[in-house]
Amino acid sequence: MNCRSEVLEVSVEGRQVEEAMLAVLHTILLHRSTGKFHYKKEGTYSIGTVGTQDVDCDFIDFTFVRVSADELDRVIRKAVAEFKDALGNSGSDGMGQISLEFYQKKKSRWPFSDECIPWEVWSIKVNVVNLANEQERQICREKVGEKLGEKVINIVEVINRHDYLPKMPTQSEVDNVFDTSLKDVQPYLYKITYQITDSLGTSVSTTMRRLIKDTLAL
Amino acid sequence: MDSDLSSQDRKDLDKFIKFFALKTVQIIVQARLGEKISTCSSSSPTGSDWFNLAIKDIPEVTHEAKKALAGQLPGIGRSMCVEISLKTSEGDSMELETWCLEMNEKCDKDIKVSYTVYNRLSLLLKSLLAITRVTPAYKLSRKQGHDYVILYRIYFGDVQLTGLGEGFQSVRVGVVGTPIGTITLSCAYRTNLALMSSRQFERTGPIMGIIIDHFVERPFTNMAHMHPCSYRTPGEDEGGTYAGIEDSQEVCTTSFSTSPPSQCVCTVSQAHFKTPKPALMATLKVPLMGLGVSQQLYSSRLSYQTPALGTVDLCHPTAFTAGAHPHQMVVPGKEGGVPQVPAQPNHGTAAEHGRIPSFPNGQSPLPAQPTSCVFLCLQVHPPPSPAPSSPLQGSLHSNSSSHSGGQPQDDFVMVDFKPAFSKDDLLPMDLGTFYREFQNPPQLASLSIDVSAQSMAEDLDSLPEKLAIYEKNIDEFDAFVDTLQ
DSSP states (O other), X not given: XXXXXXXEEEEEEGXXXXXXXXXXXXXXXXHTEEEOEXXXXXXXXXXXXXXXXXXXXXXXXXXXXXXSOHHHHHHHHHHHHHHHHHHHHSOSSSEEEEEEEEEEEEOOOTTSOOEEEEEEEEEEEEEEEXXXXXXXXXXXXXXXXXXXXXXXXXXXHHHTTOOOOOOOOOGGGHHHHBOOOOSSEXXXXXXXXXXXXXXXXXBHHHHHHHHHXXXXXX | XXXXXXXXXXXXXXXXXXXXXXXXXXXXXXXTSSSOOBOOOBSSOOSOOGGGBOOXXXXXXXXXXXXXXXXXXXXXXXXXXXXXXXEETTSOEEEEEEEEEEEESOOOTTSOIIIIIHHHHHHHHHHHHHHTTTSHHHHHHHTOSSSEEEEEEEEXXXXXXXXXXXXXXXXXXXXXXXXXXXXXXXXXXXXXXXXXXXXXXXXXXXXXXXXXXXXXXXXXXXXXXXXXOOOOOGGXXXXXXXXTSOOOEEEEOOEEESSOGGGOOOOEEXXXXXXXXXXXXXXXXOSOOOHHHHHHHHHHHHTSOOGGGOOOOOSOSSOOOSXXXXXXXXXXXXXXXXXXXXXXXXXXXXXXXXXXXXXXXXXXXXXXXXXXXXXXXOOSSOOOSOXXXXXXXXXHHHHHXXXXXXXXXXXXXXOOOOOXXXXXXXXXXXXXXXXXXXXXXXXXXXXXXXXXXXXXXXXXXXXHHHHHHHHHTHHHHHHHHHHHO
């Protein structure tokens, strides 16, 4: 089974980075979260209810929908804030990429650790632009709002292809497929990573890897 | 085809489709109420949340949807549509979008009804939640209130998209295959926001009495019979079951099985509770908003639209009253007039313009509104240069005389506008035009790169000559230096 990979690109102003990332990530997670599973006898289970809420962006003319799960929101906001700080501190031209990867765990025998097999990866490439005056910022507010709308439509299009989804697990396997740590909702197991592209166009992580390889080669 | 489906599966599928249709309508209408929606997650299944999503049921909306369905289900050739339109305080209306729930003949016989179809329908509802915030009508609905309201209409049968104007766009929310056909949910939305009206100025009242009361909140004087939305939660019902419509709501307590599909368990139970007395809802609008703010924000939103809209140039960004707008538009009414909207004394009116009203209260239709000027200032065509300032009344009357012949094909009338506190003796233009014109002044000539580059080039060219002169007079320079020492 190949991992499905989707790439989205956005160009935003510095102060819009956080909200744009939250909008995209929450839209994806809305579709990749279910209610909490309650297993019963005879291998049946019932599913809790997922609430939703509208979030207005302050710096973008846009409103997005997220699941009503404050814990999940906190986790996503923390990851996005780290990404934004890394973008700001990198001294690069303001290009980076944040990835949301959904994976399944495959139990391995001892002494090997569990394997994480991704089945869907969403990569959001961000390009930060600098604007000169308030009029440009106003135009950017609306433009980015429209672009995010297009991204939401793209996301919905991909989701509704109904491609591979992990099978619904038994009670013993549920932690290999879903993140059961939250109390309100149950998203598929996911991880968020990011990388900042330096001005040479190479990612910092690639440069580090090369450095280490070169050092070891001596 | 159907014989492959067990009767239990068929019953379940019909139920899923029915409640999917009802929830679709709820999501769409609630997304156009003009306020942010928020529902809570619940880790324990309550049994009443279809598709495991917390979507409130506005009773009036459910009633309208059930009335439109009239006991049928969306099926092949029978689409359920929710039409969203905008109605101004003067009575002009414009269709903004039409959401269509359709079914085609492509069947997926192998799909499991009570598991896969159910989960995919749930996913489709989530997609609908996301997409309803993305279409242009969402922003308009968030700004509704004093100047315009958003209405909805549900109908069943053939999809009607002609009211959306030219160049409307479509977005597909998603599809779900079922053993009896493929369910498709999509939205067609208007891109041409020019409000056209066939009601010409000869029917307009005097302009003067309407314009200049800036910053005074005027109620919807023509909309006395439309009221703010006051939908009732189940706890506030007036008692009594609703006659004629099934008065039991089926509760979904769906269990799923992780065992092989043949052992799939799905229990759906019925619970009986009273539905509130039906109240026909049309106007789902929030309490009145600050006029100046809403107009300014609205104008800024729509001043930068996609090329499909053409150059949408709104009137000046200063605040202005509901009655006075620089750009007038004429709206082609349906059937040659304002769509008849039935009157409604206590609640909102039914958003069933175009349908023959028949209400329990026996209300008469709303009479055509005499109108002064249409207040939504949107023009699709490039604006001409700003007209010289002239009294608003004068220009309106002069334009109205040219239109008194009743030319329904004219797009709009340019009317110059004089905002409050502006003087036109020093500069013959108003604040908005001044702001636009002087917002991006040209760069100073002395700072331009060409000039400096040119002078540098000239300097470089003259250097050899200067050096030659200095070399020739080198003795003089040496003597001069000696005198200094």
